[in-house]
Amino acid sequence: MRKDAGLNGDLDRLPQLSWLLFLKAFDERVEQTGAALDPDYRPAIEKPYRWQDWAPKRDYSGDDLRAFINGDLIPHLSGLEGSGADDPRNILSAVFADVTNRMMSGTLLRDLVDVVDQIHFTSSDDIHTMAFVYESILKEMRDAAGDSGEFYTPRPVNRFMVQQSFLELGESILDPACGTGGFLVQAYEDLKDKVETDEQRKQLAGDLRGIEKKSQPYLLASMNLLLHGIDAPQLVHDNALKRMRQSTAAERVNVVLTNPPFGGEEEQSIVKQFPSGYQTQETAWLFVHAILDQLQKGGRCAVVLPNGSLFAGGVGARIKEKLMKECNLHTIVRLPQGVFAPYTQIPSNLLFFEKTGPTEETWFYEIPLPEGRRGYAKTKPMRVEEFEPCVEWWGGKKREGREGGPQAWMVPAEDIKKAGYNLDIANPHVGDGLEQRTPEELVDELIKVEGEILGLLTSLREGLASK
Missing domain, CATH: 3.40.50.150 (Vaccinia Virus protein VP39)
Known part of the structure; x- marks a missing residue:
């Protein structure tokens, strides 16, 4: 992230990291857990916008990934509408209403997504470590x-x-x-x-x-x-x-x-x-x-x-x-x-x-x-x-x-x-x-x-x- 020309200091780097972490955590903690517990669970994020659909795909080149995030993913998430106050789609649209991908290098963005994808939010050890690291960054x-x-x-x-x-x-x-x-x-x-x-x-x-x-x-x-x-x-x-x-x-x-x-x-x-x-x-x-x-x-x-x-x-x-x-x-x-x-x-x-x-x-x-x-x-x-x-x-x-x-x-x-x-x-x-x-x-x-x-x-x- 420090190498990317679009990120100037911690005030740019932490929000960039945060929305990626948020999507990864939401996918594992909410979407995948919900589907495992309820066969009729309706995902808040539909294909192909779920983290599991696009982040692990190595056939996405850096430039393709950057174009997908900027042109499709963020506009889709910011436009979600829920049916009630507690609908997670309302949370997602509020979180992503003002989110932008500031990274200019598709290659560096691909590398960052790969690193975030290695974090497992279903693991108590990973969650504890990430919470500690996140508080330090905050x-x-x-x-x-x-x-x-x-x-x-x-x-x-x-x-x-x-x-x-x-x-x-x-x-x-x-x-x-x-x-x-x-x-x-x-x-x-x-x-x-x-x-x-x-x-x-x-x-x-x-x-x-x-x-x-x-x-x-x-x-x-x-x-x-x-x-x-x-x-x-x-x-x-x-x-x-x-x-x-x-x-x-x-x-x-x-x-x-x-x-x-x-x-x-x-x-x-x-x-x-x-x-x-x-x-x-x-x-x-x-x-x-x-x-x-x-x-x-x-x-x-x-x-x-x-x-x-x-x-x-x-x-x-x-x-x-x-x-x-x-x-x-x-x-x-x-x-x-x-x-x-x-x-x-x-x-x-x-x-x-x-x-x-x-x-x-x-x-x-x-x-x-x-x-x-x-x-x-x-x-x-x-x-x-x-x-x-x-x-x-x-x-x-x-x-x-x-x-x-x-x-x-x-x-x-x-x-x-x-x-x-x-x-x-x-x-x-x-x-x-x-x-x-x-x-x-x-x-x-x-x-x-x-x-x-x-x-x-x-x-x-x-x-x-x-x-």
């Missing part, structure tokens, strides 16, 4: 994507968020900004050992739902879920904000796990679908508002938000007020600066809330940097172990026995209300310690304060414009 892909302004959730963060959401079999779980599927894969890994029957396994696969706006992450997420044992990923290729605003009560879910895009601006046609007084172009706040309506009564959410969202006024403050009136915002975990490095140094927070009634008090827990560390880097990222003290403090599913301490403190909801719903509340157990801070840290703090002032002025201007 990490490289995420590093490359970060350079273009797309940030993905580090695995220790989504593992912690899933763990502290205390998932149960039978619950519907949604990531409305699913990217490459990290939260959904982690949720599946967290629940699969509880499965005892084939019916429970099918239900679990159907309960894991994702929405992704961009075609490339959608393809990668589909392949990621398929490799981890979910044969028919319940993913939707659409604008999640539009989708959630137009959803019905029957589509509400028990759990939302997500890291919505922030810092972007949503198009006006989407913004206008939100109620007056809650309209803003800041994507993160629109996601929070939509999530509140998407949760069932008693449902719960874990969401990543940047510091700027915590202290935002204007529309942001009104959405925080709505959140705290409708839900119990029981915990905010403050992450160290640089968790999302090298993509961004913006400090982030994890908000956990339940749609069980108004907030009475909110606990804050600050995750410190490891001793001796001044930040994170691509080669030295955050580790799962750094969350262990917070997990011990959490108090289990019922959050029992919580106590304040050097990293934890509680704030009554009434105090937050009086402060204009400012959730950017510093750790009261930590002094300024200016004399112990380096010049670099002081400059970083000044930059942060200037950024906060700019954010407040922007919110003020937005609030005045909405009046």
Whole structure:
């Protein structure tokens, strides 16, 4: 793939590999298995478009193979129409709607197809190995994507968020900004050992739902879920904000796990679908508002938000007020600066809330940097172990026995209300310690304060414009 002139870097190579892997896995895991178990099984892909019909054929020259893929295979797959929401033909057409074969050399394409054909998705060893390799490639892909302004959730963060959401079999779980599927894969890994029957396994696969706006992450997420044992990923290729605003009560879910895009601006046609007084172009706040309506009564959410969202006024403050009136915002975990490095140094927070009634008090827990560390880097990222003290403090599913301490403190909801719903509340157990801070840290703090002032002025201007 590195030799082909049509592929420029990992952002081209991984999608190319993914759709080939997807077709091979779909053929073995869905089509061939279905035919073996049911004599009346109707293939989702008809001859001659099944992987088994064309990929192993050595009489296809490189140029013939490339012409078949470009002119026949991809147009056929993207044009499939299913008879229902769960019809695999709908999944195939959504996956291949924006797929293109970028390889220019038919000879190299033939070689790549031959390599993929040697992988056996009916072998547990091959699947395990391929899932591990794919996750490694995805990490490289995420590093490359970060350079273009797309940030993905580090695995220790989504593992912690899933763990502290205390998932149960039978619950519907949604990531409305699913990217490459990290939260959904982690949720599946967290629940699969509880499965005892084939019916429970099918239900679990159907309960894991994702929405992704961009075609490339959608393809990668589909392949990621398929490799981890979910044969028919319940993913939707659409604008999640539009989708959630137009959803019905029957589509509400028990759990939302997500890291919505922030810092972007949503198009006006989407913004206008939100109620007056809650309209803003800041994507993160629109996601929070939509999530509140998407949760069932008693449902719960874990969401990543940047510091700027915590202290935002204007529309942001009104959405925080709505959140705290409708839900119990029981915990905010403050992450160290640089968790999302090298993509961004913006400090982030994890908000956990339940749609069980108004907030009475909110606990804050600050995750410190490891001793001796001044930040994170691509080669030295955050580790799962750094969350262990917070997990011990959490108090289990019922959050029992919580106590304040050097990293934890509680704030009554009434105090937050009086402060204009400012959730950017510093750790009261930590002094300024200016004399112990380096010049670099002081400059970083000044930059942060200037950024906060700019954010407040922007919110003020937005609030005045909405009046």
